Amino acid sequence: MHQSKTLYSPYKKNIESVLDTAGGNRAQIETFLYKFNNNHEKMQAAEFLTANLPPCDSATLPSELLIENLDYAFLARESTLWGKDVSWADFLNYVLPHRVSQEEAVKWRKIFYQELLPIVSKCKTMREAVLAVNLWCFSKTGFESTQRWDQNPLMTINRGYGRCEEAVIFTVCALRSVGIPARQAMVPAWQHSNDNHTWTEVLIDGKWHYLESANPDYGLDYAWFSGSVRKAPLVESYAYGNVKQPEFPVLGRRVGCTLLNTTSMYAPASRAEILVTDSDNKPLNKVTVYFSVFNYASLRPVAAKQTDENGKTSIILGPGSVFVSAAYENATAYAASTWIPGEETSRKDIQLKLSPNNKPEGTILFRFNYSDKLAQSAPAKNSEGAKKIEFDSLKKDRLAKFEGMKKGAEIFDTALSSSIAKAGLNTPEILEALNSCSEKESEFMAETIRQMETADLIKISSNELISNADLALKAREDAGKAGLKYDDKIFTQYVLSPRIMYEQLQPWRSSLYPFFRLKKGDKISDKINSVSRFVQSLSTVTRGPLGNSLTPLGVFTSNRASNDDEINIFAVAALRSAGIPARYLDEQGWAELFDGQKWTPFYPEKSSMTGKQNATAESTAYYSNWRTIKFGLNGFPKGSKPPQYFKDFTISKLENDSFFQIVEKTISGSCNENIWEISIPNGEYYLISGTRNANGEPTVSLIPIKQGQ
Known part of the structure; x- marks a missing residue:
């Protein structure tokens, strides 16, 4: 081990924990950590960055990525007019970090610095530079919905x-690359409509401002959402590491991250004091209290706080109504809290008195509308004024690059061109893979590209594509020799595919195949058990809100996982690497494997239960005949527009008796004359619906659907 001054570092305990969780990647993190021993400032920065690394980064990041990130962060500090004016604390929290959210960490900083430094060097102030960087971002990307997992800035x-979060990741990285402190801000869920939104905040001359990411329609402190955010239930901003003297209240301190409650920067805000007791009024310690709003026709949590030894917690919230809930052992409590500015000066205190056999039920109006005398009027859009020609030209140039890629794909393979072209500027990598693969791999390579998510096509390299196909075909051959055979469709979807669920795509097969491959004489059942044994050997690691989930490669390298999703996704990858078709049922919480005839359940942590459909109450319900419920909704009479799932109603589960989770996949149904008939596995659910008034305020109904009802 290298000798380092880290022994006396204030981050010593956290660094030791990170190195421990790095597993097989420990040497890479140590190389980065001890690279700067002869430079005191850089050494401090390296220790700060290392101490706050999320598990996904400590398990997989190469030292050169972290070294380049740190070197170029300091280069920006030295080579911009404002670099040295940024305080050391703000530099650490908002300039130095290599990541913004839950994207895969990549080497973006040098690329962005080299392209943006000539642009911002012409700017006389940081404010001017911020707008110049945002315009550059607009020249590279537009807005469109994508997938559930976050793209990195190069993708x-x-x-x-x-989508909005990916635009934030891109814009924050661009700003940081030239020494401008920036962070992500978010409304976790709107209450006046569905969905959420996230945007960029920048620190200029000691004051935080906001702007719409990669969208130069407006300047600072105004965006399309400026009116909507005045009704936000909560706004939270993310800082890498621990913010020691925060300007805003701390919503929570998590692993490697400080969540700041910045609601008051955008909307009227009031603190809610919450007391949680048992039925005898005894205060309850360490009880999690959830705060939810009506969104996507369910009650979606926007925050969670934990009580202290006096049974108390508090939170600053914006205007409107929130559903407040808590559970402890077999006791629960639910309440609605409403604060309307102008009607009351502050939000009333809330007591949650937990009692057994208590379930939420009934109808309530969720309010948020108020007379807002401070609302801003929208300034003229830059894209509609004198700069319209410039903006249109930038967009045209951006789109022209993608048209060129599309034409190249059409020339190469007309039948496959639409799939290839989804790779965008990564199209040359896809073409190289198709051109270089063996004849045996060629058929399956084309099918892989047809089925791959766009988010995977825009980042995967030709070498990774070829290696994935080669090793998958070898694994299929190994499985065949062991007596497991299946058709090409099963192979393509459940062995060859490198994607399992919503994880970040990393080339796991080249590491997992040598470890889990079926060797001569191996039995399929023994290999399944070996995957279970590996899973059972995993240690638990805590993960914060920054950083993506541990990928199969990350789990394998670190021998750790932070939740059941990571465990099951890894188990599926391990089985696929051995040529055993597998998939993950994320709503159910277990995997399935194909035995050559049928799909059977696989519980990675409990090998004795493998193949047993009645192993648990949940699996018994899932594999048995599903129940059918039939209902109509108030406000949707026969002949009117039928109610829509996610918009007007959902079937939701009350998880841990504390918060609701929408049933998205384990459900089927149809609507006839505004009467819905829905099939779901047997269990306890809630029919949640809402009808909005002229102000958009929903009247929300919660109806329990009991077991067997």
Whole structure:
């Protein structure tokens, strides 16, 4: 081990924990950590970055990525007019970090610095530079909905568009690359409509401002959502590491991250004091209290707080109604809290008195509308004024690059061109893979590309594609020799596919195949058991809100996982690497494997239960005949527009008796004359519906659907 001054570092305990969780990647993190022993400032920065690394980064990041990130962060500090004016604390929290949210960490900083430094060097102030960087971001990407997992900034360039969080990741990285402190801000769930939104905050001359990411329609402190955010239930901002002297209240301190409650920066805000007791009024310690709003026709949590030894907690919330819930052992409590500015000066205190056999039920109006005398009027859009020609030209140039890629794909393979072209600026990598693969791999390579998510096509390399196909075909051959055979459709979807669920795509097969491959004489059942044994050997690691989930490669390298999703996704990858078809039923919480005839349940942590459909109450319900419920909704009479799932109603589960989770996949149904008939596995659910008034305020109904009802 290297000798380091880390022994005396204030981050010593956290660094030791990170190195421990790095597993087989420990040497890479140590190389980075001890690289700067002869430079005191850089050494401090390396220790700060290391101490707050999320598990996904400590398990997989190469040292050169972290070294380049740190070197170029300091280079920006030295080579921009404002670099040295940024305080050391703000530099650590908002300039130095290599990641913004839950994207895969990649080497973006040098690329962005080299392209943006000539642009911002012409700017006389940081404010001017912020707008110049945002315009550059607009030249690279537009807005469009994508997938559930976050693109990294280089993927967004390759794709030419991203959703709001991906635009934030891209813009924050661009700003940080030239020494401008920036962070992500978010409304976890709107209450006046569905969905959520996230945007960029920048620190200029000691004051935080906001702007719409990669969208130069407006300047600072105004965006399309400026009116909507005045009704936000909560706004939270993310800082890498521990913020020691925060300007805003701390919503929570998590692993490697400080969540700041910045609601008051955008909307009227009031603190709610919550007391949680048992039925005898005894205060309850360490009880999690959830705060939810009506969104996507369910009650979606926007925050969670834990009580202290006096049974108390508090939170600053914006205007409107929230559903407040808590559970402890077999006792629960539910309440609605409403604060309307102008009607009351502050939100009333809330007592949750927990009692057994208590379930939420009934109808309530969720309010949020108020007379807002401070609302801003929208300034003129830049894209509609004098700069329209410039903006249109930037967009045209961006789109032209993708048209060129599309034409190249059409020339190469007309039949496959639409799939290839989804790779955007990564199209040359896909073409190289198709051109270089063996004849045996060729058929399956084309099918892989047809089925791959766009988010995977824009980042995967030709070598990774070829290696994935080669090893999958070898694994299929190994499985065949062991007596397991299946058709090409099963192979393509459940062995060859490198994607399992919503994890970040990393090349796991080249590491897992040598370890889990079926050797001569191995039995399929023994290999399944060996996967279970590996899973059972995994240690638990705590994960914060920054950083993506541990990928199969990350779990394998670190020998750790933070939740059941990571365990099951890894188990599926391990089985596929051995040529055993597998998939993950994420709503159920277990995997399935194909035995050559049928799909059977696989519980990675309990090998004795493998293949047993009645192993648990949940699996028994899932594999048995599903129940059918039939209902109509108030406000949707026969002949009117039928109620829609996610918009007007959902079937939701009350998880841990504390918060609701929408049933998205384990459900089927049809609507006839505004009467819905829905099939779901037997169990306890809630029919949640809402009808909005002229102000958009929903009257929300919660109806329990009991077991066997």
